[in-house]
Structures are given as C-alpha cells and as structure tokens.
Amino acid sequence: MPSRDDRLWNDLMALGGLTDPGRPYTRRCFTDRFLEGRRWLSQRFEDAGLRVRLDEGGNLIGRLEGGDPFLPVLAMGSHSDTVASGGRFDGPLGVLAGLEVVRRLRDRGIALRHPVEIIDFLSEEPSDYGPSCIGSRAMTGFLDEPMLSLANADGETLASAMRRMGADPSRLAGPRRNDVAAFLELHIEQARVLETRGCNIGIVTGIVGIARVEIEFTGAADHAGTTPFHVRQDALVAAAATISAVRRLGEAFAARSQDYFIATTGCIAIQPNAANVVPGTARLVIEARAERSAHLSDFLDEISLASLEAASAANVQRTAFRPLSRSEPAPSDPRLREHLMAAADALALTAIPMASGAGHDAGFMARIAPMAMVFVPSRDGRSHCPEEWTDAAACSEGASVLFEALLRIDGDDRFATRDGASSPARSD
C-alpha cells in the first residue's frame, strides 16, 4: 500500500497520463479522452467507498454519508478537464486532493457528522461552445437557455454536448442546490506570489470579478504616403494611447487599493493592417479584474474617458465601448478562512491571505454556499502548459490543509444548518 503522499501524487500522474498522445497534457471536456479520465476517476471514487453519481449539470460527484442524515453537505472539488496542451495540476489537484481527504478519514477511522461530496465539475476550462465553468454554473443556476443554445463550429449545441457527457440539461430549470454547508477548492496558484515569498499555502480572500469591454476606433484608411499628419485619422494611434492608459491607470488603481486589482489589453485588431495604409479601424479588448465590484466600474469609467480623449487627439471616432462580459467578485467566507488558517498553523505551514486573480468553480459555488479556496505554489507561476508543476510535497500539504480544516468545519455548529448553507456571506 503506498504512503499517503504517494497515493495523491500517483493519482495525479495517472490521470495526467490519460492524455491525447503527442500533445501532453490534453483531456479537453466533451471528448472521448475526457470520458476516459472520468471512468478512471469514477473507479477511484468507488474504490474509496464513495457513492458515485452524475448530476443534471454533468458534474461527477462522489459522496460519503455522514453521521447525521439531517446535516448539509461539506463539498470539495475542482475539475478534471484541461486546456489543449495544458498541465496535470490545474483542476485535477482539487478533485484528487478531495478524494485523498476521504481516504485519510477512512485510514484514521474518522466518521464526520456531515456528508462529504467530492465534485468534478464539468468543463471548467473554456470550451468550443463558449462559456467556461459549465458544471458549476449549472449547479448554481447560472447556465441559462441562451448559453445552452450556443454551438461549436460543427453546429452542436452546448446542451447536446452536455448530454453526450451524461448531463440532463432539461432538468436545469429546477431549484438550485440548497444543501451545501461549505465548499472548499484546492488549486495551484498559477502565479509566482507563494514561490517568491517562500510560503506554503495561500488562503484565498476572494475570487476577482472580471469585466471585459471592447473598444473600437474608426478613422480613415488613407494612403500612408500621401496623407499628411494634420489630416490623418489614424485609429491605431488612438488605440496605442488607450493601451498605455490601461497600463498606467491600472497600476494607479492597484497601488491605491488594499485589494487586488489588475487590468490588461489582451486583444488588438486593426484594418486594413497593411504597411502602406493608415489604420482605418482599431479594436481592443480590455479586461479588469478586482476583488471589489466598485473598482471594476470606476476603472471602466476612467478608461472610457481616456479612450475618448485618445480618439479626439488622433482625430478619429470612438465608435464602440461595448461591455462583453462581467462577473462579480466572489469573496471567501471568513469563517472558512479562519478554519483553513488554523489548519495550516496546526500543520506548521506558512500561510498568507491572497486574492485569486483567476476564475474558478468556487466563484460560482459562492452563490449557493459559503466558499473558500486554498492555493499551493506553482513553479515559476507557469500554468496551462506542459511545464505546469507543483511539487509532490506541496500537493500533499494542500490536501492536509483541506483535511484538517474539514474536521474543524464538521465540528463547527455554524455550518450545521441548511439556513447557513443557503445564506452565504456576500458583499457584492
């Protein structure tokens, strides 16, 4: 029988090994490879004594009953799907660590009061159908008909693809779950903060909200040789000033806020994009991420102003300032964070509070239950690439924090009522 540490690590490597050949580590949702991974995972759940089911949203759930049939669920999980040519940790760690926690309970003969569920959420990564976090959206009432009707390039709808994965989208209109007392997600950090500061554990204060806008400038695609500066309407010049403003104002927001704030211009497209033609149109996609909703709004207001000024200076029109998407920040539950911090202390692990700049299934779970997340270090901050790496010891430490915290939460009467479960802490 392998040691506890080896067991989790071996699971991670075994699931990672189920990859499209030739492009490790690829197990994209809605593929046969993904189903192969789920069959493996389902067997592991059963081996650990969990009762396995697929819910209507296509989430694979392994359940361990508790001592008190009237207590709500303590849930842990993440996702087993990957991006193309991704890594072995983003997602699987949170699912397999939950499984490992259950095994440790059994190893030690510990019976909890609460039932425990380990959840493998469907398609956390962006899919060919558009949205990400499909399973956690489904569980929390955020997967609506327009989303279900989105189609991939072959014309297959998301609803149809979900059915292929064993989901039943027709049942999603029903009431969302109200039986979850707490949700915990262990995840790799995907950044360099823990590594740089030499810390073992990040206790997530909140998952950022994300606002994306598209900005479009329209000038005139004149001849680059014959059009003097004073009559030019160069859309790229306006775009460049706006890109610089996003960085400058973003840094100012980050510097004056206690909370996490970041902003990026990630996309640009110009027309006609020819060496000898003044750019006639330019399109940017800008995103801001913040722990506080008001910061998103304030930043977008400032960028709107800056882009209007940039348009005016370049003698072009700002023909669009179009919101593309907006998700609200999801703060972690302070009581759960206390239990996680106490768990880390008990294990003599160094732990620091930090924001999650990336979205996670836990962000949707926060809509129906108290939520908290644990981060472990990512080597060089790399993620979504084959080089993604977290040491076996760090993976095990993350699982240990979940284990110790779960015992504490199980004993905390504040999580013993369904009232508590259905009224999570919010601060939108």
Add this chain to the structure above:
Amino acid sequence: MPSRDDRLWNDLMALGGLTDPGRPYTRRCFTDRFLEGRRWLSQRFEDAGLRVRLDEGGNLIGRLEGGDPFLPVLAMGSHSDTVASGGRFDGPLGVLAGLEVVRRLRDRGIALRHPVEIIDFLSEEPSDYGPSCIGSRAMTGFLDEPMLSLANADGETLASAMRRMGADPSRLAGPRRNDVAAFLELHIEQARVLETRGCNIGIVTGIVGIARVEIEFTGAADHAGTTPFHVRQDALVAAAATISAVRRLGEAFAARSQDYFIATTGCIAIQPNAANVVPGTARLVIEARAERSAHLSDFLDEISLASLEAASAANVQRTAFRPLSRSEPAPSDPRLREHLMAAADALALTAIPMASGAGHDAGFMARIAPMAMVFVPSRDGRSHCPEEWTDAAACSEGASVLFEALLRIDGDDRFATRDGASSPARSD
C-alpha cells in the same frame, strides 16, 4: 469626331468599363481582364498612328518616330493595371493622357524632333507575386533573379506570369535602356493638397524614398488575472509606446524639415491575442517616407532608440529591428520641372511644387533618365477605391500641361544628346 476633352475622358471611361463584373474597377495584372484592357489600349495606340511593341519586361509601348533619327526618346506613361476594387484614374490617366498628347500633335500637324513613346508599365500595383512596379523595374535594371523567382499562392513564379503577359524575362539581364532623354508621368494626386489649396496642377519635386522596418517585442504570455504589474512582461505595452513614438517623432521630423516627411505604423500582430493572456509577443511594421535619404536613416535611428526604451520600460526584449525594404528618394529633374511650370503658366493653370508621397513607375525611370511628374487633384483625396475621381476638366488640363511641356522639351538642346539621357540628375 469628339472634342479633344471628350476623347481623353471617353477613353478613361471605356478602359474603366473593362472591369471584373461585380467589383468595379478591377483589372489586376496577370489576369485575362488585364489582357483585355491591353488589347483595347493597343488598338487605341495603333489608331493614333503609333507603332506598338511589347518589351522584354512586358511593358506595352506605342512609339511615334521623330524628325531626327539620332535623338533619344521623350517618354510618357504610367500603368493600366489596377488594385482589386480600385478606380479608373490611378494609372490609366498617365497612359491615356500620353496617347492624347500624341493625338493633339497629329491634330495640329506638329512634328517633333524626338521620337515619343507612350509606355504602359507592367504591374505597377502590388501583385500576388510580391513586388510592385514590375515593368519599370524591368526597364531600369531593378528586377533581379530573386524577384523573378517569387511565386504566388499557386506556386507560379513571377517570371512565368510575366511570360503569360508576353514578356521575355530571360532577356532582362541585358544592358538597361540608355535611349530615354526624358520621362514624364501624369498621375492623380491621391491626396487632398491640390483640392484643399484650390490648385490645378502639382509639379512633383521628387518621389519619396520608403524605408520599412519590422520591430518585434518578446515578453511572456502570462495569465492576465494572476500576474501582477511589477512582474509582467507585456509586449503590447512596449508596442503601444513605440506606435506613439512613431507618430510623435514623425510629426517632429515633418515640422522641422523643408522636405516632405511622413511615418506610419500600419501593421500590428500580437500573440496569443486573447483577452485573458498578457501579450507575449508583438510585431509592428513601421514605414517612413522622405524626399531625403538621410531623413529616413535619422528617423529609423530615433525609432530604434525609442523602441529600446519602450522595451526596457515594459520589461520585455526588443528581439528584432529588421529592415524589410528600402527605396531611395527619386528627385525630379529641375529642367523638366521648369518646362512643366512654364507650360502650366502658359495655360493659366495654378501650379505648385509638391512631393509625391507615393511610389510610381517614374521613381524607377529616374534611375535611367531625367524624370518629372505632374499631379492633378483627386476628389477628397480618395484612391484605390471605386469612388476615386478626377474631373474631366482636370484630366484634360493635365494632358495639356504634358503637351505644352513636351513641345518645350523637344526644343531644348539639353535633352538632345544620349549623354544627357544616361546621366540623370541624382541627389541620393
């Protein structure tokens, strides 16, 4: 018999009417449509009493012998090919105005001392094979083997395509023409200077040299949510600062120079170009155009410095500053400019000196002969589009300036020797 004015205008409309149906006005070189236009043009040349030939570079030439068989050629011309969905004036005007000049000579019973050639240069517009100005390059010794070996998307080489047009690229290695005493090209301005200033005629002081460079920045394509500003390596931020510098420094060069100067960032491409990823690489194509070669070099030096500073500020590497192409400025011959100015004066037309910010066949002809160009106004400066327009009166005035100048040049003994022809004024 139509009036002289109608004759040129009717020719312009007739040749313009030979267009790919559904996308006026399209007569791209190397197509059957282009050959259809050339058959029409060849017939018009013959109708005007010109002897028609195709030279080894695929240029269609109509020749009128002069009174003195030992005098070198006075040449006029431009090109009959168009861009896709282009106009009816860019190119055809210079060829058909030359033809009209010959007709007016005949109408008035004027016999010149010099032979006159009207040249329709092959493929002045950019082709699917890469280079532009193929015919004038060929005639002046600037179409070399590497260029002839360039292929289009179907794998056909330029040499092969030229053969389809009746050229004989195998003979291009011979000595370049040394029998041209002067070359004149009438062209639409393709900008708004004449229109804005209410002038009839632009006498071109010189054709700008064009230098193009590719600049590449390499940073790191990190997660846009989890990578704090102070560790970002955002290639787009460096590119944006460089785009702003091209405009700012370009305006400064233009302001402090007597000569024409313009600079543009026309192309940008970033990777991965995703909303949630910090741009890891950015590539710009920048061009400068100047009447003085030294200004091109000085500007590129300043942009090189500015791009290095931009890279440093954004914590990225400037991984390339790569010259893509460089053509030297081609000054007009001052004696020809004097004749053109005198011709405009004699016709009571307002004429101003101005640079050509666009390249033309005349730029290559300047390598083998004294050259000058005449511009007539373009409505709204529009060109390379179906709306391209120059009034019939302005077209006729341009032809009249050519006609009056040609008489003066024919009588100017400075153009009566082949020595003069083979030693054009240069100021590189």
